[in-house]
Amino acid sequence: MRWSETLIPTLRDDPQDAEILSHKLMVRAGLIRRLAGGLYTFLPLGLRALRKVEQIVREEMDRAGAIEVLMPALQPREIWDRSGRYDVIGEVMFKLRDRQDRELVLGPTHEEIITDLAANEIKSYRQLPRTFYQIQTKFRDEIRPRFGLMRAKEFIMKDAYSFDLGWEEADASYQAMYEAYTRIFQRCGLTTRVVEADTGAMGGKWSHEFMVLAEAGEDGLVECEACSYAANLERAERAITENGAGDETTGGETTCEVHTPDCRSVQEVSQFLGCRPDQLIKTLIYVIDGRPAAVLVRGDRELNDKKLARALGTPDLALAGDDVIERVTGAPVGFAGPVGLDVPLYADNGLKGHRDGVTGANRENYHLVHVDLDRDAAVTAYHDLALVREGDACPRCDGTLRERRGIEVGHVFKLGTKYSESFDACYLDVKGRRTPMVMGCYGIGVTRTLQAVIEQCHDDNGIVWPLSVAPYPVLLVLMDPDDAAVAEHAARLQADLSRAGVDVLLDDRNERPGVKFKDADLVGIPIRVVIGERALAKKSVEVKARTEAKPELVPLGDAAVHITGLCGAG
């Protein structure tokens, strides 16, 4: 492809709306253009790189035995009602009506459609296992689309769904996908970290996320410095090292109400009373499944409500409003405490054995001190509820956890029978009994993966494409396109490379060399070949890898073979 005949509109300046480097580079290198918030057009170079990622995904899915299908983006509301997710997914799903006033949605994912298909088409144990996948456009009504393709309203996903005879067989399908994902991201040139993850609106039993580590990542995760433990912050556990806030000498005293005028926050109270924040028992009033409850964490920790939801086995929970708090505690907001409350009390494991604690007194402007949680309050249950943070103890070994930022590029779920039961997706087993299929689901953000590659692979001058996903492996720069010898040698080299299966982008523009070299670095083609008078005088061309600082002279006669070798092709 000739640069002069395609569309590669490189820019010197960063686009104003781009916050992260990969987004800036995608626009500056002429890979994408913004149509509206969260909506992008792929220009020729961007689309070529996207297709490379897609093809890697497709090959590895096929290799893992998954079967490609293609499901509609437009879906009737009824199918989402059957799983109950029309309400759970809520506002993030685009909704519309057709001219007969039937409700439709734009699919943010396809569990419902594929399970309905499996329910209709898979009848017998002989037809299992099956894993179906598709590479399809998805839609999400993001509150705040940002970061280019990272959080877009329209994006491309590879989603896969496995159907198995039972749980053990489902584990094997999960494992096959897990391994395929590992290969996919490796082949894309990405360094990923696999973390334990929350299952969220997807439901299901267990899941892993594939994270590209990057400062700009939207996801927090922790990893152990010593062992292989790693988890999304939403999911992460810790070993409990807290051992009650008081020590032996301070325990045992009876609780005592103290006047704490206008002190509501942990900081205000600890400052006023001259105690440590970790002595406080933070008491949060929640409404869980429609009924009020109190949730307790130590004053120096945050509650992780995803973990709360999982511990209590319900997604239906939210902080209570002021009116509920006042009704439950008998006091204004800011003075809640566990002592004497007549609602279920759920406490974080870190509060086990907590003595000499400080809590709200359920009375305006008063707190309790010398609280011994187990003695003074009726804790319904202890769970792991606190948000994990840098420095916490690893739950698997003696190591310490550290926090990282990551971009979620893949997610694998063990779904179990949640959807098969909603859609009556059953097979007849060897004995003729109807049995629900056990499912897994597996997603890769294809457009997001493309951008993640750039987030990981760039330098100050631009993108540094890995060969596997580069739009072209080779950029042939003509120093003076009007020079007949230059043009002729370029044409011959391009033809030789083409025969060897190497696609070439030919910079034949009438631009200054400086502009061309800047653009070459910006668009980041892995191998740059310069054909100009100076090298031709030595019967050579200049070959430079994007990752190297200096070019090397390669004799004209060897150039095609040499470059083909660099591309790993031929």
Add this chain to the structure above:
Amino acid sequence: MRWSETLIPTLRDDPQDAEILSHKLMVRAGLIRRLAGGLYTFLPLGLRALRKVEQIVREEMDRAGAIEVLMPALQPREIWDRSGRYDVIGEVMFKLRDRQDRELVLGPTHEEIITDLAANEIKSYRQLPRTFYQIQTKFRDEIRPRFGLMRAKEFIMKDAYSFDLGWEEADASYQAMYEAYTRIFQRCGLTTRVVEADTGAMGGKWSHEFMVLAEAGEDGLVECEACSYAANLERAERAITENGAGDETTGGETTCEVHTPDCRSVQEVSQFLGCRPDQLIKTLIYVIDGRPAAVLVRGDRELNDKKLARALGTPDLALAGDDVIERVTGAPVGFAGPVGLDVPLYADNGLKGHRDGVTGANRENYHLVHVDLDRDAAVTAYHDLALVREGDACPRCDGTLRERRGIEVGHVFKLGTKYSESFDACYLDVKGRRTPMVMGCYGIGVTRTLQAVIEQCHDDNGIVWPLSVAPYPVLLVLMDPDDAAVAEHAARLQADLSRAGVDVLLDDRNERPGVKFKDADLVGIPIRVVIGERALAKKSVEVKARTEAKPELVPLGDAAVHITGLCGAG
């Protein structure tokens, strides 16, 4: 791929909602499944065939120098307001709102998006010409989705857009696409007829449709029996052979009002008066650009309102309501006539020189006879307004037109500067003057093309895929998959074919041979190879083309080469 490990759910019976054969076959052969009206899931075989069509389209677009991009399906309303098409396209466009209450549409086409892109990125004559294309999902809120993929709510299109310096250059781009289309449909194994077509909501100056001739086609077209003239019925012209209804002996009499109680239709009036229908002048009251007008055609002809719109240069026209008709004619509906009307009169060319005519008298229960149109009425203009029909004279030669039915699979338009002007898509010419780019647009219904192939290529037993778009070129049927010799020879043959680049579908099911042969015919793989004990005893396999009645015995040692040769590969 093994049949036992994929999903090919063939059916013995026709689906109840399928009206045309290709739709029935797509469902019965397990290519697609219906999710809801106009929404289909592609199963593995259907998707493979679809990808083959896509790839042919892509190769020919690339060969013609078009550049692939990918634009969003979700689009802000504002961009459709800029071209004025938000209102013109109207209800067929799906509309929705995001959570910030911004209006979005699902793109039924992408002229607006690409022109906006070109306006931003193309600045100079040096960047022209450019033709961009994409293969992308489109959405249409069809009143009545039907015929499977033929008229679906969600479908895949290849759309392309050319930008040129001027009209002559645009003609060359149009011609390149026209030729690419011809090759594409040929390669898909389709026989198409190129017809002149109406430009409709697309606007523009000129267009051709590529029609697959088929009884089940939704489009009417005419073609000349003698020359190459062919046109969509919406567009078709005819040579005028009418020469006034009256002959020399009957002309010249003065008009006369006759009582025609309750006679309104052409049939009623001609029967009552004992005259020929072609003597009548049908008078239709229209509202054109907000003002009433009368449109006249001979009693035996129908008005073509697309031709009326084109002749008058406005899309804004519709039959008038009863109140307008009564106000304009002074009579109830059914008695309108051109004599004495005080509105513009547009008459079909077939009425030129019409004498001894019969028309409504603009008075209840009265008609006029002996009307000489030019003498008695003030015709504003004569145009070609009548719908052409079988037996009309060709407008290009002495031949006769015949009517056919077709499926529109491709459409090429000369758009001119309609969109460039709306979006200020201008370039600086050699002298630095801002000049609007001249555009063309070019569509192929990719999913529709796939189904059109089946509509043209089938027999009583099922699909007869052309090699070029067959999901697999070769079906290897194992008579007894549990027989070790059969399995071993099949594996070896499959490996040999795979090395030669021939994809094989392996029917390894434990089904009776009759079932397998029926399915083989139904799914229509071009080359069927049967491996069974009987042929193996002769050290041979049975090879049968889907188009042939009888198999031939091919020695095992020659099988791979023989079959590869049949596939045109290797």
